[in-house]
Amino acid sequence: MDLQKYIDDSKKIVESTFTKYIDKNKDLYPKLKESMTYSFMAGGKRLRPALMFLCYELSGKDKKDIAAAACSIEMIHSYSLIHDDLPAMDDDDLRRGKPTNHKVFGEGMAILAGDALLTDAFNLFLSINNKAKNENKIKALQILSLRAGSVGMVGGQAVDLEYENFNLKIKSKKKMEKILNYIHQHKTADMIMASCEIGSILSGDIENQKNISLFAQKIGLCFQIVDDILDVIADKKKLGKSGSDSKNKKLTFVSLYGLQKAKDIADKVYKEAFFALKKIKGKREKLDLLKEMTEFILRRDF
Amino acid sequence: MDLQKYIDDSKKIVESTFTKYIDKNKDLYPKLKESMTYSFMAGGKRLRPALMFLCYELSGKDKKDIAAAACSIEMIHSYSLIHDDLPAMDDDDLRRGKPTNHKVFGEGMAILAGDALLTDAFNLFLSINNKAKNENKIKALQILSLRAGSVGMVGGQAVDLEYENFNLKIKSKKKMEKILNYIHQHKTADMIMASCEIGSILSGDIENQKNISLFAQKIGLCFQIVDDILDVIADKKKLGKSGSDSKNKKLTFVSLYGLQKAKDIADKVYKEAFFALKKIKGKREKLDLLKEMTEFILRRDF
Numbered sequence: 001m002d003l004q005k006y007i008d009d010s011k012k013i014v015e016s017t018f019t020k021y022i023d024k025n026k027d028l029y030p031k032l033k034e035s036m037t038y039s040f041m042a043g044g045k046r047l048r049p050a051l052m053f054l055c056y057e058l059s060g061k062d063k064k065d066i067a068a069a070a071c072s073i074e075m076i077h078s079y080s081l082i083h084d085d086l087p088a089m090d091d092d093d094l095r096r097g098k099p100t101n102h103k104v105f106g107e108g109m110a111i112l113a114g115d116a117l118l119t120d121a122f123n124l125f126l127s128i129n130n131k132a133k134n135e136n137k138i139k140a141l142q143i144l145s146l147r148a149g150s151v152g153m154v155g156g157q158a159v160d161l162e163y164e165n166f167n168l169k170i171k172s173k174k175k176m177e178k179i180l181n182y183i184h185q186h187k188t189a190d191m192i193m194a195s196c197e198i199g200s201i202l203s204g205d206i207e208n209q210k211n212i213s214l215f216a217q218k219i220g221l222c223f224q225i226v227d228d229i230l231d232v233i234a235d236k237k238k239l240g241k242s243g244s245d246s247k248n249k250k251l252t253f254v255s256l257y258g259l260q261k262a263k264d265i266a267d268k269v270y271k272e273a274f275f276a277l278k279k280i281k282g283k284r285e286k287l288d289l290l291k292e293m294t295e296f297i298l299r300r301d302f
Numbered sequence: 303m304d305l306q307k308y309i310d311d312s313k314k315i316v317e318s319t320f321t322k323y324i325d326k327n328k329d330l331y332p333k334l335k336e337s338m339t340y341s342f343m344a345g346g347k348r349l350r351p352a353l354m355f356l357c358y359e360l361s362g363k364d365k366k367d368i369a370a371a372a373c374s375i376e377m378i379h380s381y382s383l384i385h386d387d388l389p390a391m392d393d394d395d396l397r398r399g400k401p402t403n404h405k406v407f408g409e410g411m412a413i414l415a416g417d418a419l420l421t422d423a424f425n426l427f428l429s430i431n432n433k434a435k436n437e438n439k440i441k442a443l444q445i446l447s448l449r450a451g452s453v454g455m456v457g458g459q460a461v462d463l464e465y466e467n468f469n470l471k472i473k474s475k476k477k478m479e480k481i482l483n484y485i486h487q488h489k490t491a492d493m494i495m496a497s498c499e500i501g502s503i504l505s506g507d508i509e510n511q512k513n514i515s516l517f518a519q520k521i522g523l524c525f526q527i528v529d530d531i532l533d534v535i536a537d538k539k540k541l542g543k544s545g546s547d548s549k550n551k552k553l554t555f556v557s558l559y560g561l562q563k564a565k566d567i568a569d570k571v572y573k574e575a576f577f578a579l580k581k582i583k584g585k586r587e588k589l590d591l592l593k594e595m596t597e598f599i600l601r602r603d604f
Contacts, residue, residue, distance in 0.1 A: 024556075032452060032460040083417060088409035107390035108463045111413065115385060116452035116460075118417065122424050124448035126440055129560045134436035136429055141443075145425035150334060150418035153329045156336040156419075161410045182331075 005290040010050040010081075013064065015041065017071040021124050035105040035113035036120075040078045043096045047297060048073045048195040053197030054290050055212055058282025068128040069140065072121035073195050076148050079117035080157070080191075082110050089161060105107040130177050132202045147194035156186025163251040172257075180251055188227070189220025218273035222298045225266040228252035232259065254260045270298050305594040311350040319342065319373040323426050337407040337415035338422075343379045349599060350375045350497040356592050357501030357514055360584025366502050370430040371442065374423035375497050378450050382459070382493075382502045384412050391463060406553045407473035420450075444504045449496035456486025466552040475558075479582060482553055490529070491522025513581040520575035524600045527568040528552035534561065572600050 018040055022033060035224035048194060049070035063070070085092040085100040092100050102110035125141060132140075146152055158185045196216035200209050232254050249255070253262040273294055280287065318341055327548060351372035355365035365372070387394040387402040388409060394402050398585075404412035427443060448454055462485045498518035504513050534556050551557070555564040576595055582589065 015539065020453075027453045027457070029452075029457050029464075031464060032457060036452065052489035083413055086410075086413065088413060102529050108388075109460065111388065111390060112456050112460045112463065113387055115416075115420065116456040118420060119451035119454075119456060121449055123444065123451055126444045126447065131418060134440060138436060138439065142425060142428045145421055150324075150331075150338065151329045152421075153331070154418040154421060155416050156332050158331050158414045162331075162333060181307055181343065226490065 003289055003296060004055075006289055006293075007047075007050050008297075010053050010063070010070070011046040013053075013067050014046050014049045014071045014074055017067045017124075018075070019146045020165050021068075021120070021141065023069070031105070032113060035101060035109050036117055038104060039082050039101045039113065040075065042078075044074075044077075046074055046294075048077055048191060049190065050293065051162060052180040052195040052199040052214070054293060055196045055208075056203045056281060056288055057286045058200070058208065058280070058290075059203035060283055061203055066128055066199070068124050069198055069202060072125040072199070073144070073191065075124065076144075076153075077191060079121070080148075080153060082114040082117070084157065085108060089157075090101050092208055105243040119219065128202070132204060136201055136204060140201045143201065144194055147190040147197075149234070152186055152190040152194075156183050156188070156190065160187055160250065164249060166250075176251065176256055180253065180256055183251065184221055184224040184253075185217075187258050188224035189217050192216050192220035192223065205282075208280055208282065211276060214278035215280060216272060218269055218276055219294055219297055222266055222269040222273055225253045225262060225269065226298060228254050229259065229262050229266065266298075273298065305368075305591055305598060308356075308591055308595075309347060309349075309352050309598075312350040312355050312365070312372070313485075315355075315369050315375055316348050316351045319369045319426075320377070323373070323422070325371075328470050333407070333411065334352045334415060334418060336526055337403060337411050338419055338431040340406060341384050341397075341403045341415065342377065342419065344400055346376075348376055349595075350379055350493060352595065353494065353592075354497040356588055356595060357498045357510075358505045359588045360502070360510065360582070361507050361590075362503035362585055363505055367433070368430055368501070369498055370426050371504060374427040375493065375500070377419045377423040377426070377444070378446075378455075379493060381416040382450075382455060384416040384419070386459065388412060391459070392461075409435060409488065417451055430504070434506060438506060439501055442500045445499050445503065446496055449492040449499075454488055454492040458492065461485050462489055462552065466551060476559070478553065482558055485553065486523055486526040486555075487519070489518050491557070492524035494518050494522035496527065497514070510584065512583055513578060516577060517578035517582060520571055521596055521599055524568055524571040524575055527555045527564060527571065530556050531561065531564050531568065568600075575600065 008140045018037075020026070022037060022040075027186070052066065052070045052073060056066050057063055081095060082101045085095055086102055087257065093103055094100060100110075105113065122141070122145075125144065126137075128137065148154065158180060163183070165181060182208050193213055193216040195207065196212050230270060231252065253265060275290075277287075277291060277294060319341075320410065324330070324339060324342075352377060354372045358368055360367055384396060384403045386392050387397055388404055395405055396402060402412075403415060424443070425446075427446065428439075430439065450456065455474065463480060465481060465485070495518040496514055498514045499511065502514045533554065555567060559567065578594075579589075579593060579596060582592070
């Protein structure tokens with residue numbers, strides 16, 4: 001199976017799981033449903049679910065077992081984008097080439113749609129009907145809430161927000177590096193780690209877990225560095241967002257190190273991801289896909 | 303044991319559980335921690351945890367077993383108040399006599415503190431170390447995420463937001479009544495139901511669950527009607543908030559039915575709560591406290 005087909009299949013599973021979930025409850029207020037659906041269905045490659053599926057299928061199991069868990073990680077990703085785009089945060093008008101949620105539904109409804117996607121993600125997760133032990137489901141949920149919470153993604157966002165309009169002159173470069181690593185680890189890498197870790201935990205695999213975590217951390221970090229680079233150099237239309245990082249004078253790998261050094265760091269972390277990947281065991285076909293996937297995620301053109 | 307002591311004990315357990323949880327992770331960004339703690343520790347009687355504890359202890363078990371679950375319901379309550387006070391929502395400057403979270407930490411940080419309290423609530427919940435079966439923990443978490451999510455509390459908030467500045471003239475009264483019931487059921491009653499239901503589920507009690515749900519729904523509804531009444535007539539200083547319902551021309555029992563009829567409805571639902579309570583079985587001492595608690599919650603002076 002080639003990677004594109006795997007990604008397409010994953011996307012279909014995730015989107016039909018969401019549609020089924022959101023259509024199920026007739027009591028859901030239509031405008032809230034519309035706002036949640038607008039952002040969830042706004043496109044995106046669904047890379048986190050695909051990673052979760054691959055890490056699950058290393059064990060030989062079938063990804064459909066954990067459709068609910070994969071959809072829930074994407075719901076959390078989706079909520080984080082809605083809140084991140086708000087005027088009080090990044091203040092973005094466009095996301096994937098479309099008006100952001102608050103531009104369409106208003107700020108209040110956008111906040112609530114984010115809150116609902118986050119809460120419902122846990123609700124949906126709990127409905128997974130694979131044969132994972134309850135113990136493993138609980139362990140996977142602990143990882144999910146840890147990586148998404150105050151010392152995970154939200155923590156990364158908070159520090160990111162604080163260091164808008166940062167001024168390099170008044171801080172030591174060393175301190176800035178520490179802050180930047182905190183932001184990228186938590187804001188981006190944590191949820192990519194959660195995706196891979198949860199796939200592995202739900203498969204009942206214990207042997208791989210440490211290496212899966214390390215591998216996922218590396219692709220998460222590299223992904224964010226690449227994003228920083230693209231934010232500066234990519235064709236804005238092609239990326240479908242408005243390059244708000246430089247507008248907000250955010251702390252990024254490019255603003256701290258300059259473009260060339262940022263590219264060098266991306267390259268280094270890219271190699272570390274592959275080094276970690278080599279230690280992961282499982283079905284050969286799925287390992288190959290995971291390798292291709294890593295290349296796909298990290299080698300975006302610049 | 304008298305009720306006041308029970309409430310004080312519950313409050314102590316919940317607050318020390320929160321402090322332990324939030325202090326545990328050294329990696330938590332200080333300003334985010336401060337913002338979360340500011341709102342969580344802003345006072346409040348912790349009625350939801352006390353209700354959860356009482357419903358748990360009906361079975362003869364000890365409330366300390368489920369401290370984490372009780373704390374998590376209060377964290378969700380706390381997050382909902384932070385987001386509800388935001389300029390894009392109710393736009394309140396004061397909460398319990400203190401400046402609201404966004405007034406102190408800024409809107410961006412307030413949104414994130416809410417997101418973090420919500421996510422961490424699930425994380426903390428999963429750490430309960432009572433001897434409840436994993437199956438019951440999962441069932442309790444399903445209830446928590448359902449009652450807090452898109453067809454629960456967030457749904458109620460969304461409809462509440464939509465019917466600000468409502469105009470009775472352009473809608474039928476029947477439709478307005480339906481909307482008002484939706485708001486009050488979901489915005490307020492759902493989390494009170496969750497509190498009682500989770501206490502009961504974690505105790506392993508099956509027999510009581512239907513009656514506990516009904517009882518909790520009634521106190522939840524009555525609580526909100528009383529709140530609507532107090533928002534209009536109570537001494538604003540005493541309540542410690544600024545009476546934003548009438549400022550925002552919200553749909554409430556008072557704005558829809560007038561003060562006297564709202565009081566009559568409160569009285570009717572109050573009686574229904576007691577009727578439901580009579581069918582609940584368990585330790586006599588705890589049933590008496592639950593009865594006193596119901597009187598305490600619903601008979602605020604007006």
